Amino acid sequence: MNYLTAGESHGPQLTGILEGIPAGMHIDVDEVNEMLAARQGGYGRGNRQKIEHDVVEIVGGVRHSKTLGSPIALVVKNRDHAHWSEIMDPISPETPENTLRQVNRPRPGHADLVGGMKYGHHDLRNVLERSSARETAMRVAIGAICKQLLNQLDIQIVGHVEQVGPIAANENSSLNVSEIEQAISENDLRIIDQSQIQPIHELIDQTKRDGNTLGGVVRVVATNVPAGLGSYIGWDTKLDAKMAAAVMGVNAIKGVEIGDGFDAAASLGSNVMDEIAWQKSEGFDRLSDHLGGFEGGMTNGMPVVIKAAMKPIPTLYKALQSVDIETKETMKANVERSDTTAIVPASIVVESVVAIELVKAITDTFDGSNLLRLRSQIQEYRNEFKNF
Numbered sequence: 001m002n003y004l005t006a007g008e009s010h011g012p013q014l015t016g017i018l019e020g021i022p023a024g025m026h027i028d029v030d031e032v033n034e035m036l037a038a039r040q041g042g043y044g045r046g047n048r049q050k051i052e053h054d055v056v057e058i059v060g061g062v063r064h065s066k067t068l069g070s071p072i073a074l075v076v077k078n079r080d081h082a083h084w085s086e087i088m089d090p091i092s093p094e095t096p097e098n099t100l101r102q103v104n105r106p107r108p109g110h111a112d113l114v115g116g117m118k119y120g121h122h123d124l125r126n127v128l129e130r131s132s133a134r135e136t137a138m139r140v141a142i143g144a145i146c147k148q149l150l151n152q153l154d155i156q157i158v159g160h161v162e163q164v165g166p167i168a169a170n171e172n173s174s175l176n177v178s179e180i181e182q183a184i185s186e187n188d189l190r191i192i193d194q195s196q197i198q199p200i201h202e203l204i205d206q207t208k209r210d211g212n213t214l215g216g217v218v219r220v221v222a223t224n225v226p227a228g229l230g231s232y233i234g235w236d237t238k239l240d241a242k243m244a245a246a247v248m249g250v251n252a253i254k255g256v257e258i259g260d261g262f263d264a265a266a267s268l269g270s271n272v273m274d275e276i277a278w279q280k281s282e283g284f285d286r287l288s289d290h291l292g293g294f295e296g297g298m299t300n301g302m303p304v305v306i307k308a309a310m311k312p313i314p315t316l317y318k319a320l321q322s323v324d325i326e327t328k329e330t331m332k333a334n335v336e337r338s339d340t341t342a343i344v345p346a347s348i349v350v351e352s353v354v355a356i357e358l359v360k361a362i363t364d365t366f367d368g369s370n371l372l373r374l375r376s377q378i379q380e381y382r383n384e385f386k387n388f
């Protein structure tokens with residue numbers, strides 16, 4: 001399974017091609033759109049989301065709501081393009097008005113400066129249009145289809161917010177996926193601990209008034225993942241490594257933890273290793289899940305638990321120091337309309353990329369040509385492991 005996305009933040013549309021989804025799978029477009037809407041929401045978002053209303057159009061690979069096994073082509077339109085059509089025109093020559101909208105004061109923390117130097121762009125808009133996290137809308141559309149496939153294979157997955165800036169919204173690690181879904185559906189922060197809603201709202205409001213920004217931590221849990229996805233035989237076959245790369249590939253993610261992650265470094269081995277048990281009816285089991293469902297680069301049948309640290313949003317309304325790339329004068333960085341925090345959307349994006357990597361691992365391990373065969377192969381494989 002593989003995918004590619006294309007499109008600029010203020011261009012006409014985002015385009016995605018998803019290859020390797022089994023034939024015969026029902027696609028629920030409303031569910032894809034619900035996930036796109038969730039990615040647009042959350043406390044702390046900026047004004048762009050008042051313009052956009054993300055809906056997916058499926059323009060290939062699906063007939064009468066069922067996948068054909070051929071590449072699935074997806075489109076999400078950028079409504080804001082209507083206001084930028086001249087500036088972002090793919091064909092017509094530049095107009096003087098476009099020149100006025102050039103970006104030449106790179107924003108610290110963005111791809112602007114190095115991207116301009118690498119690709120030879122003196123209008124840094126050519127960089128920021130693609131480096132913008134607008135692209136994550138398409139990753140979520142693709143992730144939503146992967147999540148539907150996982151659900152059809154009896155695998156559940158959810159992403160939620162665990163921390164906003166310095167405020168932890170106390171993870172309750174004993175909750176299952178549907179309990180987490182229930183708890184986070186009740187607030188606009190996707191947090192489990194409702195007592196932190198007000199302090200976090202106040203923190204975001206104050207930060208916005210100060211012209212500053214916030215990051216945070218998100219957590220993804222996937223349950224009933226078959227054991228043995230990925231492999232210990234080579235560094236590039238380890239699924240935990242691929243997961244970490246996919247999560248790190250989400251804009252503004254600066255750290256990835258699997259299971260207890262960095263906390264495990266300070267613990268004793270007896271508090272970190274997940275002891276092994278066996279029951280005739282269920283086969284092998286673990287007494288805990290400190291290692292987040294991975295041993296030796298393979299899933300071990302316990303819940304997959306991945307956390308990601310997001311840096312604060314780099315565009316500050318109280319702009320930071322920069323240098324004009326033409327005049328070399330010290331100036332304030334460009335200010336593009338911006339979110340105060342995007343931790344809520346990040347929880348949906350990280351959930352999506354974890355779902356994508358799980359589907360990749362599953363279709364690498366089993367024949368993913370059609371859903372019925374895939375389902376029966378996985379069932380047989382689960383039984384084999386139970387009887388080991």
Ligand SMILES: Cc1cc2nc3c(=O)[nH]c(=O)nc-3n(C[C@H](O)[C@H](O)[C@H](O)COP(=O)(O)O)c2cc1C
Pocket residue numbers: 046109110111131132133136250251252253311313314315337338339342345346349
């Ligand atoms: C969902 C989401 C929304 C974001 N919104 C903004 C934003 O409004 N303004 C901004 O400056 N950065 C925003 N970012 C972060 C930048 O896209 C990101 O920091 C930048 O592209 C540089 O990439 P890097 O942080 O991965 O190095 C957002 C990130 C995500 C995941």
Ligand SMILES: C=C(O[C@@H]1CC(C(=O)O)=C[C@@H](OP(=O)(O)O)[C@H]1O)C(=O)O
Pocket residue numbers: 009046047048049052131132133134137251336337338339345
């Ligand atoms: C458009 C989205 O997020 C954008 C991500 C983003 C960035 O620099 O990453 C900067 C902002 O772009 P704009 O200047 O167009 O408002 C965000 O709004 C989105 O998530 O749909």
